[in-house]
Amino acid sequence: MKKKTFREWLFGNRWIMVLIGVITLLAHGSILFTQRFGIDTDAIMLGMYSFEDTGRQGLVWLAELMGLELGRFNLYLAQVLTVVFLFLAPVAFGGLFWLAGGEGRGDKAALAVLGLSFIVSPFWAAQIYFLNQSAQVLLACVLTAAAVALAETARRDIRRRWFMLPGAIALMQLTFSSYQVLLLIYAVGVAAVFLISSLKEYRTLRQSFLWILFHGGSFAAGFLIYMIISGAFYMKEGDYLAGQILWGQVGLWGGLRNCCGIIRQTMRETPPFYTGWYAMFCVVFLALLLYRLFREKERKPGSRILMLLAALFLTASPYAFHFLYGGEIVDRMRLLMPFGQGCILYLTVLLLGEWKPEGRSLRAMGLRVLLLFFAAAVVRDGVKNLSFCTRLYYTDEYVFAHASRVAADLYRDIRALQQSPELEAFRDTSRDNIVLLGYPHIPDNPVCIDGHTIGRSIFEVEVLTGNTLTRDRSRYFMRNLGYPIEISFSEGEAAAFYAYFDEYFGAEVDAMPCYPDPGYIKCVWDEETGMEYVAVKLGADWRLPQWKK
Numbered sequence: 001m002k003k004k005t006f007r008e009w010l011f012g013n014r015w016i017m018v019l020i021g022v023i024t025l026l027a028h029g030s031i032l033f034t035q036r037f038g039i040d041t042d043a044i045m046l047g048m049y050s051f052e053d054t055g056r057q058g059l060v061w062l063a064e065l066m067g068l069e070l071g072r073f074n075l076y077l078a079q080v081l082t083v084v085f086l087f088l089a090p091v092a093f094g095g096l097f098w099l100a101g102g103e104g105r106g107d108k109a110a111l112a113v114l115g116l117s118f119i120v121s122p123f124w125a126a127q128i129y130f131l132n133q134s135a136q137v138l139l140a141c142v143l144t145a146a147a148v149a150l151a152e153t154a155r156r157d158i159r160r161r162w163f164m165l166p167g168a169i170a171l172m173q174l175t176f177s178s179y180q181v182l183l184l185i186y187a188v189g190v191a192a193v194f195l196i197s198s199l200k201e202y203r204t205l206r207q208s209f210l211w212i213l214f215h216g217g218s219f220a221a222g223f224l225i226y227m228i229i230s231g232a233f234y235m236k237e238g239d240y241l242a243g244q245i246l247w248g249q250v251g252l253w254g255g256l257r258n259c260c261g262i263i264r265q266t267m268r269e270t271p272p273f274y275t276g277w278y279a280m281f282c283v284v285f286l287a288l289l290l291y292r293l294f295r296e297k298e299r300k301p302g303s304r305i306l307m308l309l310a311a312l313f314l315t316a317s318p319y320a321f322h323f324l325y326g327g328e329i330v331d332r333m334r335l336l337m338p339f340g341q342g343c344i345l346y347l348t349v350l351l352l353g354e355w356k357p358e359g360r361s362l363r364a365m366g367l368r369v370l371l372l373f374f375a376a377a378v379v380r381d382g383v384k385n386l387s388f389c390t391r392l393y394y395t396d397e398y399v400f401a402h403a404s405r406v407a408a409d410l411y412r413d414i415r416a417l418q419q420s421p422e423l424e425a426f427r428d429t430s431r432d433n434i435v436l437l438g439y440p441h442i443p444d445n446p447v448c449i450d451g452h453t454i455g456r457s458i459f460e461v462e463v464l465t466g467n468t469l470t471r472d473r474s475r476y477f478m479r480n481l482g483y484p485i486e487i488s489f490s491e492g493e494a495a496a497f498y499a500y501f502d503e504y505f506g507a508e509v510d511a512m513p514c515y516p517d518p519g520y521i522k523c524v525w526d527e528e529t530g531m532e533y534v535a536v537k538l539g540a541d542w543r544l545p546q547w548k549k
Contacts, residue, residue: 062178066139199292394447514540
């Protein structure tokens with residue numbers, strides 16, 4: 001039988017891809033019908049801020065390719081491309097797995113399960129919050145699958161297709177420098193390809209080692225070139241991920257406790273990111289693989305061990321960054337969970353597809369029960385994740401709407417005060433000596449569900465990540481909404497604020513009401529020191545960390 005071409009594979013799976021497209025729109029389609037934006041995106045929209053100096057130059061290159069670079073960032077184009085590349089990512093990896101394993105029973109169901117698990121993960125909602133980079137990261141996922149496919153094609157016929165290997169390494173420069181998580185997604189993809197191809201063909205131990213050596217060497221070459229280029233030209237501000245490593249702060253046992261706590265979270269339902277089904281999926285996958293290997297008498301023990309090691313790496317991959325950093329990491333970096341689980345489910349369906357439950361024997365009845373249970377678990381996991389996704393997007397919309405109202409009120413009230421007689425005694429420059437203190441409370445809503453960033457307004461995030469005097473994020477946010485305010489301090493005025501504001505004006509600010517009650521904006525001054533401010537009290541917890549004794 002003639003092997004299908006990639007085009008024929010696409011046509012043969014067209015209805016599965018329609019299903020994946022529908023799931024994509026159900027889970028993430030709301031971003032196509034909104035004007036909301038979050039932190040970092042606000043600065044990109046104003047032509048500020050770049051990733052070039054943090055070792056993420058791939059984001060800049062891909063943004064320029066898609067017309068999303070600084071100064072020309074188009075929020076709506078970013079939203080459309082994000083949805084398109086989110087749909088294409090599991091399709092690309094499905095094509096890669098088809099290339100590795102060829103035709104087989106259950107391929108269509110495996111692709112459907114891979115697409116479902118990959119797309120509905122709420123970790124994608126956390127990543128898509130950053131629309132300034134979401135399209136680039138998702139395109140990089142597609143290119144990661146292409147890089148593995150090129151490397152595998154070169155391995156199969158290195159004499160004729162040697163040029164595929166430089167192409168794979170070139171794509172690695174784009175993907176690795178877009179998001180460092182893609183380094184491990186590449187490695188997990190290679191492990192999945194190794195398992196899929198090993199299930200389809202018997203390899204000797206030597207052949208398996210040569211396979212691993214080729215892909216390991218390709219990955220090492222791509223990573224080394226990435227590090228050389230980044231270190232020489234694109235890490236002036238240092239590796240931004242390196243600063244998040246916790247081992248030095250919490251110690252060995254503290255880090256291990258943190259990592260064990262993360263594993264426990266994944267084993268039970270922990271909103272908004274874990275449904276509790278991952279451990280069961282891993283158990284079913286490993287049990288089916290062990291049973292398959294136990295029955296294959298002709299496969300050598302060494303080859304079986306390598307396959308088991310690859311399977312264990314696959315199941316442990318979602319925790320890789322947790323162990324690297326020593327505990328909790330931000331939700332948008334946990335993309336190994338949807339991809340690793342998708343690979344496990346894909347392989348599980350392939351293993352189940354090899355069995356034919358015929359007749360009424362105990363074995364056939366047991367297989368039917370296992371198939372029914374597995375299908376129900378996958379659907380239940382998908383529906384739960386879909387619920388988490390939609391609630392995260394609802395929360396983001398709710399918080400954005402509240403922050404927008406705050407921005408409108410601030411602009412109106414600050415402008416009214418600046419034009420009032422109350423400021424006549426102020427110096428002209430003091431009209432911009434506005435200090436935003438604290439952040440406004442968001443009214444409770446039982447439907448909302450918080451992530452790491454989603455669930456907090458820009459006003460709150462700015463304070464929690466280090467309140468600056470100029471409140472850049474708040475100003476960017478307001479400016480993008482059409483409410484520009486100017487806040488300016490000289491170097492000496494800034495030093496005086498940090499040194500003396502709480503001492504001279506702390507009691508007066510404490511007595512002020514908080515936004516939105518009347519009087520939350522007030523002129524405060526001290527004739528002796530000459531300090532003058534327009535104090536805007538957004539929340540009761542307004543003091544900076546260095547002021548809290």
